[in-house]
Amino acid sequence: MTPSPLARPRVLQNVLHEARATLGAPPYGLLDLDAVRSNARELTRRAQGKPIRVATKSIRCRAVLDELLATDGYRGLLTLTLSEALELHARGYRDLVVGYPSTDQDALRRLARDEAACADITLMFDSAEQLDFTDAVIPPERRPELRVCLELDASWKAGPLHIGARRSPLFRPDQFRSFAATVQRRPGYAPVGVMAYEAQLAGVYDGGHTPRAYGVRWMQRASRAELLERRVAAVAAVKQVFEPEFVNGGGTGSIPYTAADPQVTEIAAGSGIYAPGLFSRYRDLPLRPAAFYACPVVRRPAPDIVTVAGAGWVASGVPGPDRLPTIAYPPGLHFVVNESAGEAQTPLQGSDARTLAIGDLVLFRHAKAGELCERINEFIVVTGDTDTDRWPTYRGDGLVLQ
Template sequence: MTLSTSPRPRALQALLHEARATLGAPPYGLLDLDAVRANARELTRRAQNKPIRIATKSIRCRAVLDELLTTPGYQGLLTLTLAEALDLHARGYRDLVVGYPTTDQRSLRRLADDEAACADITLMFDCAEQLDFTDAVLPPERRPMLRVCLELDASWKAGPLHIGVRRSPLFRPDQFRSFAAAVARRAGYTLAGLMAYEAQLAGVYDGGHTPRAYGVRWMQRASREELRARRAAAVAAAKEVFEPEFVNGGGTGSIPYTAADPQITEIAAGSGIYAPGLFSRYRDLPLRPAAFYACPVVRRPAPDIVTVAGAGWVASGVPGRDRLPTIAQPTRLHFVANEYAGEAQTPLQGPDAHTLAIGDLVLFRHAKAGELCEHINEFVVVTGDAGMDRWPTYRGDGLVLQ
């Protein structure tokens, strides 16, 4: 079923209405645990027996991380920051890879003071300047060995065209080998793993029959062929220097392709657990919307318009309508053209406005996954038709990622 025809958001909306007296002030975060579990199973099916390392920035809730880590097929965490990795390690989590280079001096010093954390946390590097920065903060003779993951630029380039995200400067296999050798010669570091995130395959939606959609699908076919050969060459080049413990790649949108690559030993994924609004624009991604937020109707400026408090939680990325939240319930509402989603208020227009009273809740889906959790302190967690719990987000735990 599609979201528009499924009764599930209506049932969640009704349960949330009934629980409002005990929840405090809106807006509310809402998590459908049955959908979370169904999505978790679907991702492991698509991963074809390769373990999934959980991309924590797409989750940002420890109780959901715990749920996934007890699900067969999930192993290890890919964190956004070193501070996050250290916080999770202090709470008992192990096998953490920091997905981005760090210049957080305070966290680097905390890491150096904790030999166990140094053994369990792997840092990301892709240039000598990052090593120089780290050594200036933590001279090698004053700290334990630091575990290193090298990142390959997995974007697609055709002449002057660059498709993908601008992450690592290491694009060619010979560059990858040279940097691996430079790290191996450097005191205080131990090479642990490799990463190549194909954002143009995992993070670009391909659904529809527009010229853009056909162009995206053509680009992705070409990119898949190029990356398969280049990644194999890069891994082989790195293996001339060291034997990696893991080779990480992928994201929710590219799991089948990434899983089929024989070089890959694990897949990074997280967004698919919540199945945010952008995922409705992908082809062949049978996931269930699991994370919502609810805002109350506070005004009725016209018979066919209601205004809700807040709701304007716009996603990061290239500005556009696809970064706006999706109205999940009631379904026959749309944004007002000259206002759209606002920080203080959001007017909504359509036939279902006639059915809403002051105080009624409207359900939204954020365009992205974990970014929702930067706005809420907890999820109201619904299981089945009535079971309900409350799970703090990172924000509710006092952890802010950026």
Template sequence: MAALQQVLHAAQANLGAPPYGVLDLAALRSNARELVAQAQGKPLRIATKSIRCLSVLDELLAIPGYRGLLTLTLAEALHLYGLGYRDLLVGYPTTDQDALRRLAANEQACAAITLMFDSIEQLDLVDAVLPPASRPVLRACLELDASLRVGPMHIGSRRSPLFRPEELRDFAAAVAARPGFRPVAIMAYEAQLAGVYDGGHSPRAHGVRLMQRSSRRELLPRRAAAVRAAREVFTPEFVNGGGTGSIRYTAADPHVTEIAAGSGIYAPGLFSRYRHLALRPAAYYACPVVRRPRPDIVTVAGAGWVASGVPGTDRLPTVAHPPGLSYVVNESAGEAQTPLRGAAAAGLAIGDLVLFRHAKAGELCERIGEFIVIDDQGAGPTSGPRRAIVDRWATYRGQGIVLQ
């Protein structure tokens, strides 16, 4: 970490105005290999909303074990298709009428892009925009709700209404019988396993692990039954499940043929709280010290890039370097400025950089136009490798790619 900061300080005069996005390429490649190992031979479909950088997508797709993209929106999928990417699965249902018209105008794009559906109303919307006779057949992925239900309690994301195997089968039959649609795949994303950290010894952590054990026991036979039921109607090209936090569990399900992953590539702050993940922080942002209100407090410009989700301290950025700094309780992370206190403040001057880790992965790229890419460059004067800036990679924001 200190090496990253030293490289940035040495080059700061030529980097433009901060804040900077920083990518540790060696750590990213290490994380990519770790996720492949956890997948146990099953291909990983890259969740682009967790990456939001074309150069990183290209880096991953060149690694054996990564195949296909899981996009956030149809508009994003169409943009990526126009750049030459193929095997695109849109992870959420779409109501984007302009994007639907653009998709229908390109028969080759219709063959490369799979849309997500879980209700008849979604099919009706597409038909209202594009009558079946006026468009190519659209590829449909059907989503099974993989959440845990205990009586009236729902644990997991509020996604598909299709929970029971027979519900998925009946919907598959309705899609197959409907002109203009062809069911080709199944998704079952277990958010309560992939997206909830399980580390620590607190009562919460023990409760999460108990919940996840119960969820795995419930989901494994239900997902298997749902896939078998759907096969009565069509033969899925793929069955998608999982996420970074559940790769090794999802890989053990014989009915899942591919696993979605993205966040673990950057290993943001939340992923320091997961067990069973040997990941290295790969993405940071750096903000300058602009004030010294007290000897033990420095104030950096901005830096308060809070992550989406249930509000809490786990959604705050993590102060990565220098160590020994923490938020001032009655101010925390701010949009305009963020005071930090601790012994390390004494060693920071005006203009020095503080490195942060965003709590979540792709959201960082909505704040920065590019990553400053740092990699190992052979042996240095000490025992470790010499680190250097090797490139600057534009993010989606830097290239004008809008997800929403």
């Protein structure tokens, strides 16, 4: 049964307070492992039997990756960078697709020297210019063949409007087929996969009753219908050139839609595992907040205001209030308009300020999933109502994503 939204953060806050003497200095990262597991199951249920490739940038913690890869329905990793993929490969991870093009010359040279890594890591390409760049760094005659995933532009175009991420220039099925033929002809490259990430469906929340929400739902209905046809045609066109091992699509916010596309063989997802603040704004996405951070109250500038140290961990993307952290516990607090969430300190106002003492912890959720892990070295892992473990994040592991 899903606990009430407040019951769980209260338990987590208690666990933290009880463990306080054994913890180092705050801020603390906190992972509700029951929620992680529940979310993992919910994502696979939505994927309707298609495997989920874990989007690592949304996780950034190897123990969580291990947990997911040991769960039915999860297979392979979609990494943010090539150097991350190489690092993970060196630590025993297999079936890695780098989700974004790489111009990291050092990482490309390391890849070229490592035959086993070349066999397990797939690179992302969408233009001959990128192939030229790669060849200039690691000429084809001096390296093993590179595995290539071709990326299709899955955005939605309405007249002059471009809605979705600016990623690949390959929009039409004939452009996609032609680039597949280019890769096929180039010495030293083996086209093996296809990816089409529909950011405007997977990464744009659709909840609420505002004019924006109605506009988003209208856009998403139109985009879904258009992409379903175009992706089927683009994959069919590519199949005239090579038989893809995988066709990857989606993200947490689009899983049922993406899974219903007959050409898609696997879904990429990660954020839904932590269910950060932005993911509470989606309709029909019953996930449990799983990742939190806690900052201490350090002063009381007024009876109904407490100020916590730091806490202003604002998410990337188009700046706006939705990029701010969510105050998870206690509930009766809000940001002060003129200060919002600050770097050094964050004042919080509201009735629950009176219940907090200096040194007490306030629980927050980051708006986005993986970015939290760039702020903390480890998660305090809570199972049930017990503090069970410490899991290093990528940052705690020394694994830098850049």
